[in-house]
Amino acid sequence: MEHTPGFLHAILDSINENIVVIDPAGDIQYVNRSWSAFGNSNNACMSGDDWQTLNYLAECDKASAMGDEFGANAAEGIRSVLNGGQPEFYLEYPCHSPDEKRWFMMRVAPLQLNEAGYFVIVHHNITERKLAEEKVSALARIDGLTGIPNRRAFDEFLHEECRRCMRLRKPISLAIVDLDHFKLLNDTYGHQVGDECLRQTAALLQETVNRPSDLCARYGGEEFALIWGDTAQEQARQLLNQFLRNLSDSRILNIHSPTEKYLTASIGLTSIVPTTDSDMDQLVAQADDMLYLAKANGRNRIESQGEGHPGQMTP
Numbered sequence: 296m297e298h299t300p301g302f303l304h305a306i307l308d309s310i311n312e313n314i315v316v317i318d319p320a321g322d323i324q325y326v327n328r329s330w331s332a333f334g335n336s337n338n339a340c341m342s343g344d345d346w347q348t349l350n351y352l353a354e355c356d357k358a359s360a361m362g363d364e365f366g367a368n369a370a371e372g373i374r375s376v377l378n379g380g381q382p383e384f385y386l387e388y389p390c391h392s393p394d395e396k397r398w399f400m401m402r403v404a405p406l407q408l409n410e411a412g413y414f415v416i417v418h419h420n421i422t423e424r425k426l427a428e429e430k431v432s433a434l435a436r437i438d439g440l441t442g443i444p445n446r447r448a449f450d451e452f453l454h455e456e457c458r459r460c461m462r463l464r465k466p467i468s469l470a471i472v473d474l475d476h477f478k479l480l481n482d483t484y485g486h487q488v489g490d491e492c493l494r495q496t497a498a499l500l501q502e503t504v505n506r507p508s509d510l511c512a513r514y515g516g517e518e519f520a521l522i523w524g525d526t527a528q529e530q531a532r533q534l535l536n537q538f539l540r541n542l543s544d545s546r547i548l549n550i551h552s553p554t555e556k557y558l559t560a561s562i563g564l565t566s567i568v569p570t571t572d573s574d575m576d577q578l579v580a581q582a583d584d585m586l587y588l589a590k591a592n593g594r595n596r597i598e599s600q601g602e603g604h605p606g607q608m609t610p
């Protein structure tokens with residue numbers, strides 16, 4: 296079969312990947328049908344119209360100047376292939392539209408045609424893989440039994456929220472909640488009943504976190520941790536008091552408990568206006584100490600350490 300230019304064009308136009316060919320100055324020399332169609336239906340990324348007048352690098356630089364880190368990375372990578380600094384360049388980047396999430400993988404490689412040197416930039420849609428990765432990543436941060444965030448999610452969230460409160464000079468409150476005599480409940484009613492109690496407790500605690508700067512996580516076996524960003528201790532205490540009332544109203548039997556015949560919880564609460572990264576570890580250590588005190592003082596109570604001046608923990 297004769298390979299006419301029309302035949303070769305038809306092949307390129309049948310490919311799903313968006314293909315652009317640029318010259319060493321970055322001026323666009325060719326685009327396939329997918330690239331034009333994508334550009335025309337998409338305002339967020341590079342436009343498909345008038346591609347003959349576009350300089351690919353200039354478009355990346357424009358995006359970079361507007362704060363798009365992927366535009367900056369793309370420009371740097373393409374230039375390094377153009378200069379012979381590396382044989383090819385790959386970049387995964389987001390290109391979300393108002394209605395859907397989308398990601399692409401860009402591959403830049405040289406194309407030697409007779410005497411002239413060109414560069415082929417192929418954009419491959421990797422949205423399906425990225426969405427699957429997002430799902431796996433979200434699942435890795437959820438506790439399987441209760442369906443709330445796990446310890447790993449807690450650690451990440453606390454770090455971010457502490458940083459944010461540090462910047463804003465706002466207080467952050469942290470509570471560790473530990474069910475009382477839970478071993479006895481398990482021993483008396485069985486592990487499955489124990490599991491159900493953990494789920495119920497998680498649901499009650501979830502009611503105390505309502506804002507994006509709040510988090511309720513399963514911290515350990517029968518321990519939960521709560522973070523309230525930009526929240527003074529008194530507000531956190533009110534939320535925790537309501538939780539203790541709700542738990543008491545749930546009347547979950549723990550008949551052999553030496554303290555109460557219904558399930559109760561002990562809580563360590565602490566608050567701080569963080570000023571350094573190490574305040575985060577201090578916050579957790581103080582909440583732990585307060586929890587220990589709540590257990591020692593008879594359980595079914597909140598013990599707290601107040602928010603002091605920035606960077607200080609005051610009793």
Ligand SMILES: Nc1nc2c(ncn2[C@@H]2O[C@H](COP(=O)(O)OP(=O)(O)OP(=O)(O)O)[C@@H](O)[C@H]2O)c(=O)[nH]1
Pocket residue numbers: 440473474475476477478479481485486487488489490493515516517590
């Ligand atoms: N059903 C169930 N029990 C759990 C789970 N994780 C931890 N536990 C149980 O929680 C109990 C915790 O016991 P302890 O650490 O002795 O604490 P406690 O009996 O609550 O006593 P205090 O904390 O001193 O009031 C243990 O019996 C664990 O087996 C879980 O996922 N499901």
